[in-house]
Amino acid sequence: MDWRPRTVQNGGVRLAVVEAGVPDAPTVVLVHGWPDTHHLWDQVAPVLARRFHVVAYDTRGYGESDAPAGDAPYALPELARDLFAVIDAVTDGPAHVVAHDWGSVQTWEAVCTPGAADRIASFVSISGPNLDHLGTWAREKLSRPTPSNVAQALSQVASSAYTVMFQLPVVPKVFFGALGWAPVWRRFLQAVEGTSPSAITVAPSLHRDMISGLRYYRANIRPRLFHPSPGSTDVPVLELVNTRDIALRAAIFDNTPRYASRLWRRDLPAGHWLPYSRPQLIADRATEFIEAVESGSGSPSLDRLAVTGPRGPLAGRLAVITGAGSGIGRETAILFARNGAEVVCSDIDLDGARTTVEAIATLGGTAHAYPLDVSDDAAFAAFTEEVAKAHGVPDIVVNNAGIGLAGSLLDATDAQIRRLVDINLIGVATGSRYFGRQMVERGEGGHIVNLASAAAFTPQRGLGAYAATKAGVLLLSESLRAELAGARIGVSAICPGIVDTKIVSTTEFAGSTGAEQKRRQDRMDAAYRRRGYTPDKVARRILAAVLENRAVVPVTPEAAVGYRVYRFVPALSRRMARTSLV
Known part of the structure; x- marks a missing residue:
């Protein structure tokens, strides 16, 4: 000098x-x-x-x-x-x-x-x-x-x-x-x-x-x-x-x-x-x-850093949430906003994302709606650049968007498998990569949350393809956590069990069409509704994971039990998988 x-x-x-x-x-x-x-x-x-x-x-x-x-x-x-x-x-x-x-x-x-x-x-x-x-x-x-x-x-x-x-x-x-x-x-x-x-x-x-x-x-x-x-x-x-x-x-x-x-x-x-x-x-x-x-x-x-009143634990933070138009994504966006964050809500259903933004606005929070198909790599890249330009580099990213696929793996079509992998696994990897690069370059730390599922560690007939994508998300998240630790970027894998969300009523059943497809969807949707575990409870666990930098978070009692059975008594987990829940 x-x-x-x-x-x-x-x-x-x-x-x-x-x-x-x-x-x-x-x-x-x-x-x-x-x-x-x-x-x-x-x-x-x-x-x-x-x-x-x-x-x-x-x-x-x-x-x-x-x-x-x-x-x-x-x-x-x-x-x-x-x-x-x-x-x-x-x-x-x-x-x-x-x-x-x-x-x-x-x-x-x-x-x-x-x-x-x-x-x-x-x-x-x-x-x-x-x-x-x-x-x-x-x-x-x-x-x-x-x-x-x-x-x-x-x-x-x-x-x-x-x-x-x-x-x-x-x-x-x-x-x-x-x-x-x-x-x-x-x-x-x-x-x-x-x-x-x-x-x-x-x-x-x-x-x-x-x-x-x-x-x-x-x-x-x-x-x-x-x-x-x-x-x-x-x-x-x-x-x-x-x-x-x-x-x-x-x-x-x-x-x-x-x-x-x-x-x-x-x-x-x-x-x-x-x-x-x-x-x-x-x-x-x-x-x-x-x-x-x-x-x-x-x-x-x-x-966003201006202090104008009482500060929540996420004050000054920018959070980006995919699949924020309904279910867990919507409840997480609202909870983050209640705790001080500015939220970018993306969803393939833009109207759904806008409804979430309106709900946040009524609480006095700040949020923005964007359309996003997480399976479209070029669209995802453009989205991350637009967010950074308009709002800054996010502090928290929640890769929540996902779909379901049930039924026998042998009955699934190539198109169903590819779409499932593109959204549930590659979409999560894409969001983690693009936003993770921005966080590392900025050098101020951050947190990435990836939605996996209890299916990632509870094998069961009728959910093999879906479980495979969620197991991929779980291992991707744990590996990424190690990779980004030096940059002070935490990574959490959230693993809900049976939760009443929109994904249940829209899950495809391989090998079923028409009335049979609708009957099976309605039956599973009714079972999940009876279970009564709502998305806002998952959102609270996501917030805690960010604040406490948790690595793997099984959500719901059955997820917590399944996680431990799979780790300590894997033979029992495999035997239980023979019982069809779908």
Whole structure:
């Protein structure tokens, strides 16, 4: 990175500042945390510098900046004044700020200062809370000691236990003075973040910075957490919340909407040091946000992240569901919308998809209807491209569309078998491939849900062809789960048993035509109706699978029993298959 160095003074403290990029473009100031210097941004800055005037600096006590003696000079108001001094020195107008860890903590202090909007145009916060907000959050959780509140508070206390040691006067100095920390630090980041050591740039002053930076903890943690005085801000804020953060739990950011009038939030399946592990992701999200603030207009993917009220567990997520015009697909779409997701509803029956969208609209949700024949590869490819262009890359894909085929395999026609395979198996593989590629390229994780069936592991006469396609979906899903694990994309196979859906009344019976076909359909449909297991119950299991990242989900009691019989007593499963249920 071709940085241009300069110096900025704030009172008696000299701050080492570097600049790059387009001088006349909007200014983006990058603020690092502990134990880093401006080198934290060595992979992010070059991407931002293609469009912006990029500025970074070593905060006081780090790198080439001055390190005043004592703890008092490291109180948050002093750090906020440093940020304002840098902004005033490098640009005539307000600057956009992207900050990480303690850099984010001190920027929160700055944006909650009266008049901050005149100097800070926007703020991208990564892995760093406002300490007053955090202190208030902890007090509220412990003042209402429900099991959930206590669990959340204790989880954060456990994650922050290291800060107690960091505030001691002697122990941390001895600890950090005992080793040559650069190689140890690289190995630590590789272990917790999966980051290649070659991607981690540390300053020559790392050892000294680790000890110097402890004054941030001593000067601020106890006063702010024990005696919080939360302020608010009108500066546009984008929170990138890392759900795998070893130091900060995602729940601590749930109260931010109280204090930020213009807030966007994106939860990411990433760890604490995102600037090292996913620099392109930060650059992309920051660019999108900054350009939206500059232009006054957003994008579909950014608009979805706006926090305007209570958040469901799928808030900010885009879900795509095939076969959403009826049955399990419709109920899943409605349930996802109730939980905050924006939903793309596709179905070969466009009117059915539109009816689902109308039902979601009456709930105050957002949904879109598309026609789709999942057996048409070209149409599926065009659909995925259209969805990405119009709405963004989906976070959740539910490959639900399917058909039934019953009767003897010997009576089935080639056309029936091909259609069954094209829809039930190849359609699922196509949706997984096209949308999976988009998710991997975006790099923000996701979840793919594939509808299999209890038939995948409960062989029975009269359902051989159908069971074969669903067994294929099950094994495809388990294999794909392993393939995509490194990209933080979960894959779930949902295996319902006897569920009352439209697929039952439209199932073809091989070898039957006319009145006989209709009689057999009606008989099976009546049996499924008597069973009384409705699609909304399956939808609830699908939602749980996404939230809990479940691999295989047998749905209905008979499916759960069948799954275990097939695994542990396969001979019994084969004997039971001789009884015809259709």
